[in-house]
Amino acid sequence: MAVHRIFLVASQTQESVEAQxxxxxxxxxxxxxxxxxxxxxxxxxxxxxxKNVPRAEWPHxxxxxxxxxxxxxKGLLGVETFAILCLERLxxxxxxxxxKDARLAEQKGKPLVYVDFLQTAPWxxxxxxxxxxxxxxxxxxxxAAIARSEHEGFHGRIGLHSLPQSExxxxxxxxxSDLGPDSLKxxxxxxxVSPEQARRLREEI
Amino acid sequence: xxxxxxxxxxxxxxxxxALDELASxxxxxxxxxxxxALRLYQMVDxxxxxxxxxxxxxxxxxxxxxxxxx
Numbered sequence: 001m002a003v004h005r006i007f008l009v010a011s012q013t014q015e016s017v018e019a020q021x022x023x024x025x026x027x028x029x030x031x032x033x034x035x036x037x038x039x040x041x042x043x044x045x046x047x048x049x050x051k052n053v054p055r056a057e058w059p060h061x062x063x064x065x066x067x068x069x070x071x072x073x074k075g076l077l078g079v080e081t082f083a084i085l086c087l088e089r090l091x092x093x094x095x096x097x098x099x100k101d102a103r104l105a106e107q108k109g110k111p112l113v114y115v116d117f118l119q120t121a122p123w124x125x126x127x128x129x130x131x132x133x134x135x136x137x138x139x140x141x142x143x144a145a146i147a148r149s150e151h152e153g154f155h156g157r158i159g160l161h162s163l164p165q166s167e168x169x170x171x172x173x174x175x176x177s178d179l180g181p182d183s184l185k186x187x188x189x190x191x192x193v194s195p196e197q198a199r200r201l202r203e204e205i
Numbered sequence: 206x207x208x209x210x211x212x213x214x215x216x217x218x219x220x221x222x223a224l225d226e227l228a229s230x231x232x233x234x235x236x237x238x239x240x241x242a243l244r245l246y247q248m249v250d251x252x253x254x255x256x257x258x259x260x261x262x263x264x265x266x267x268x269x270x271x272x273x274x275x
Contacts (some may be wrong), residue, residue, distance in 0.1 A: 035206045076244075076247060076251055077240075077243060077244040077247055077248075078244035078245065078247065079248075098241070098244055099241070099244050099245050099248050109230065109231070110231055110232050110233075111231060111241060152237065152240075153233050153237040155231075155232065155233055175264055195239065
């Protein structure tokens with residue numbers, strides 16, 4: 001497992017804070033997920049239930065079980081995980097799949113890195129706690145996916161299905177191509193980054 | 206950086222042609238095509254062993270055909 005130095009932004013002070021990008025989520029990181037995230041996520045679910053928010057309107061990732069996800073894909077060459085640690089706490093997790101192809105017309109059929117799951121720590125989510133400790137976690141993980149794509153010879157191509165609460169971030173902030181709702185994926189919108197868009201993102205961010 | 210091991214691969218003309226064509230179509234090096242093939246084969250085998258079936262669906266007719274593994 002390799003560890004790379006990256007920087008996040010502390011939301012309150014806007015100062016850069018050194019963090020570590022791990023290119024594999026090991027048992028220690030999973031223990032951190034269980035200890036540091038799960039209690040907050042359970043609390044968030046209880047609060048939503050107490051406020052009678054319909055389940056369909058809950059953030060779709062509250063039930064994600066990273067231990068089960070990693071166990072299912074254990075040992076598979078086509079699935080990899082990344083994690084970000086900062087101030088000795090787990091800040092973000094991502095699972096990517098290297099066996100999918102691009103859908104953009106000019107890239108159709110060429111391999112890409114598909115971002116299967118991306119989740120940030122509960123204390124970094126405005127939708128859960130109204131504020132966030134660090135900014136840039138999702139972006140750092142997506143840049144890691146782009147770097148992995150380039151390293152694999154996929155020229156920076158990445159793709160993902162967005163949860164409804166994240167569509168604006170992918171479309172507007174990152175300028176990813178929006179290929180619309182996917183009937184095979186619960187109508188989630190599919191977004192993709194072409195090699196040109198990947199180059200732009202790496203230069204601008 | 207993960208440690209890599211080198212192996213020699215002997216291919217027939219037809220196999221090399223197929224590899225060249227896939228590398229060109231997929232915008233990949235020949236090494237990347239072989240690596241991708243291994244990932245896909247392992248993934249499909251894993252899903253099949255888990256009880257999943259793999260289908261191809263014709264985009265126009267929506268006809269599905271199951272891919273058999275022997």
